Amino acid sequence: MKNSITKYPRQFWLTMVGSLIFTMGASLVWPFLSIYIQDKLAIPLRYSTLLISLRAISGIFASFFFAGTFADRFGRRFLILASLCGGFIYYLGLKQADQLWHFAVLMIFWGMLDIFYPVGINAMIADIIPQENRLEAYSILRIVYNTGYGVGPILGGIMAARSYDRIFIVAAIGYAVSFIFMFFFTTETLTEENRMSSGKGLNPISGISVVVKDKLYMTSVFLNGMIYITSAGVFNLLSLYAGQNFGIPENQISYVFTVNALMCVTLQLPVIRMIRGQKPLLLMSLSGLLYSVSVCSIALVDKVWWYCICMAVMTMGELIMSPTMSDIAAKLAPADARGRYMSVLSLARPFGQGIGPAFLGFVNDMISPRMMWVCGSMFAAVASAAFWYMSRRKGTSGQDSVARGQGSGFSG
Numbered sequence: 450m451k452n453s454i455t456k457y458p459r460q461f462w463l464t465m466v467g468s469l470i471f472t473m474g475a476s477l478v479w480p481f482l483s484i485y486i487q488d489k490l491a492i493p494l495r496y497s498t499l500l501i502s503l504r505a506i507s508g509i510f511a512s513f514f515f516a517g518t519f520a521d522r523f524g525r526r527f528l529i530l531a532s533l534c535g536g537f538i539y540y541l542g543l544k545q546a547d548q549l550w551h552f553a554v555l556m557i558f559w560g561m562l563d564i565f566y567p568v569g570i571n572a573m574i575a576d577i578i579p580q581e582n583r584l585e586a587y588s589i590l591r592i593v594y595n596t597g598y599g600v601g602p603i604l605g606g607i608m609a610a611r612s613y614d615r616i617f618i619v620a621a622i623g624y625a626v627s628f629i630f631m632f633f634f635t636t637e638t639l640t641e642e643n644r645m646s647s648g649k650g651l652n653p654i655s656g657i658s659v660v661v662k663d664k665l666y667m668t669s670v671f672l673n674g675m676i677y678i679t680s681a682g683v684f685n686l687l688s689l690y691a692g693q694n695f696g697i698p699e700n701q702i703s704y705v706f707t708v709n710a711l712m713c714v715t716l717q718l719p720v721i722r723m724i725r726g727q728k729p730l731l732l733m734s735l736s737g738l739l740y741s742v743s744v745c746s747i748a749l750v751d752k753v754w755w756y757c758i759c760m761a762v763m764t765m766g767e768l769i770m771s772p773t774m775s776d777i778a779a780k781l782a783p784a785d786a787r788g789r790y791m792s793v794l795s796l797a798r799p800f801g802q803g804i805g806p807a808f809l810g811f812v813n814d815m816i817s818p819r820m821m822w823v824c825g826s827m828f829a830a831v832a833s834a835a836f837w838y839m840s841r842r843k844g845t846s847g848q849d850s851v852a853r854g855q856g857s858g859f860s861g
Contacts, residue, residue, distance in 0.1 A: 461578065465593045504799075511560070512568070512793065517660075529570060534562075539555055542558075572787045660786065660789050674801050679828045681804075728840055729777055732773050733774070735769060
């Protein structure tokens with residue numbers, strides 16, 4: 450324990466504390482947001498899920514056009530603090546929203562600000578952690594996130610049965626406390642040398658072009674987004690699916706999401722140590738396969754215990770996928786373009802969230818509720834096959850000696 454703590458600088462652990470605070474508040478809300486919106490507006494699922502897609506689209510816009518450029522120009526801390534401030538405003542706004550346009554404005558606003566945090570924190574970790582320790586460092590970040598996510602859904606399920614207003618207030622407080630903590634206890638990690646070399650103005654197209662030219666990386670991010678299409682349905686629609694079709698209340702379905710969080714907390718580091726040195730594209734192929742099988746299996750049984758098993762299988766894919774992709778981005782990125790690389794990586798999740806819930810909501814309404822899990826699983830299956838094909842052609846390994854950029858140990 451002592452060796453693990455002293456291996457990383459003080460700044461790293463301070464950011465972990467700040468991340469834990471707001472995730473405990475945020476995770477009160479997200480498993481039940483679709484239920485809240487549909488109940489509040491009384492609209493069909495295929496329309497309420499478009500609001501989630503709207504949030505994702507604004508996140509894609511921010512990631513592609515300015516989040517990474519801002520991180521490389523103004524600093525990682527700037528993005529982190531802006532995101533935390535935005536979260537405070539967003540959750541207080543949800544408490545007051547009661548019309549469709551209210552939710553639409555909030556989703557656009559939060560889609561852009563929410564993406565700032567992962568871009569900033571991932572770039573900051575790449576700045577302060579040596580290459581040989583980054584995979585484990587990103588795994589620790591995942592553990593911190595999921596510690597908060599383990600607590601939030603259970604408390605959120607209990608509170609949702611009484612009042613959603615209370616959930617939004619607690620979530621807003623979590624973001625406010627995290628903002629204050631980060632403001633006083635963290636410092637900027639972007640060096641002046643890299644800040645100067647990062648900026649030829651703030652032209653978003655020229656700023657992001659260095660990443661777009663990296664075809665292997667861009668293809669990997671796109672396929673990662675396809676896996677997120679599959680997972681977005683589970684995290685956004687499973688509560689609604691179980692409640693509407695089988696009468697399973699929020700305080701029971703919340704255990705499914707807690708399985709995800711607890712596995713990430715307890716198994717992330719052991720899994721990382723098992724897969725260290727393996728070919729990253731093959732690891733991503735395995736991850737996509739686990740996502741596809743688990744989500745398709747949700748359609749088979751309508752019991753909470755079965756959903757927990759499906760979530761456990763999907764979580765094994767997550768334990769492999771998330772730190773592997775973050776490590777790939779850190780290795781491929783030049784030091785003065787880490788923010789932009791991380792920004793493009795952060796496109797994958799909103800890409801999946803933008804397509805997944807809207808597509809599955811349409812399948813639910815037009816075909817059948819069970820079929821949305823079968824259809825959703827196909828995206829991860831295609832991504833799995835594509836990653837496997839790429840690994841066969843490229844022979845890519847995280848231990849390759851051919852370097853790209855500064856400190857890269859990953860070649861294509």
